[in-house]
Amino acid sequence: MKIAISGKGGVGKTTISAFLIKALEDMGRKVLAIDADPSPHLARVLGFENAAEIRPIAEMQELLQERSERNGPFYKLNPKVDDLPEKFMQQKGNVRLMVLGAIQQGGAGCACADNAVLKSLLNMLLLSPDEDIVLDMEAGVEHLGRGTISTVDHLLVVVQPYKGSLETAKKIQRLAEDLGLEHLEFIANNVEDEADIDFIVSELGRKPLGVFWSSKEVRQAERASMPLSEACPQCMKTAKDILKQLEQSR
Ligand SMILES: Nc1ncnc2c1ncn2[C@@H]1O[C@H](COP(=O)(O)OP(=O)(O)OP(=O)(O)O)[C@@H](O)[C@H]1O
Ligand SMILES: [Mg+2]
Structure with a gap:
């Protein structure tokens, strides 16, 4: 199962990614966790001991330059990336973790050469046949594009019971539909009471697939x-x- 997690900034994408990754591992599965957050900290919340030392690939300027063969406005569209997982993958139990960092959107000021390397690597990772995949992303799906998003089985959009997060979620839903992604579900987070759930349902017009309550333990951890x-x-x-619900819906 290949799951991508999106939602407005700070809604709990990384937190919920960590729970899903650990839950998959507990269910006896091998998991590939991909951290494509601009300030990645999936390693820390998953309890990787060397979390503070892991450098995101997006920050490895020398490597990106070498692989993209960047030369002025020219760069390689299909850079070599097949050796990178072995070099930079982290492992803990049955979870493998690749920390990519931010994949930027196209357009003005785009670091296109660097992005070509990061996207090639992401697309290669998403094709991994033997593992379940959880992709922790920055807000939105624009930066992924049609090719990448089509390899994902489920897009989970995390929402909290406030208007800003729900508006962003609906925008992501529209973009995902435009990209041809069919399986989108909402996950409610930081919910305090039934009134919060009612508000989310009334704004989205449907029930979230799961509800994470506001948790003192999560804050303390x-x-x-x-x-x-x-x-x-x-x-x-x-x-x-x-x-379980995602598996049954396939
Ligand atoms: N259910 C919850 N109960 C209590 N605190 C939570 C809960 N979910 C998330 N948090 C806290 O909210 C903060 C933001 O969560 P998180 O980093 O997972 O969000 P994010 O969407 O990944 O953020 P970003 O957009 O910056 O990547 C964290 O400090 C996290 O511990
Ligand atoms: Mg995050």
């Missing part, structure tokens, strides 16, 4: 840099329930 999965058994239960 984040502050103490503790692995999130150990802090919140209820969140793990929610994550497993979401995965």
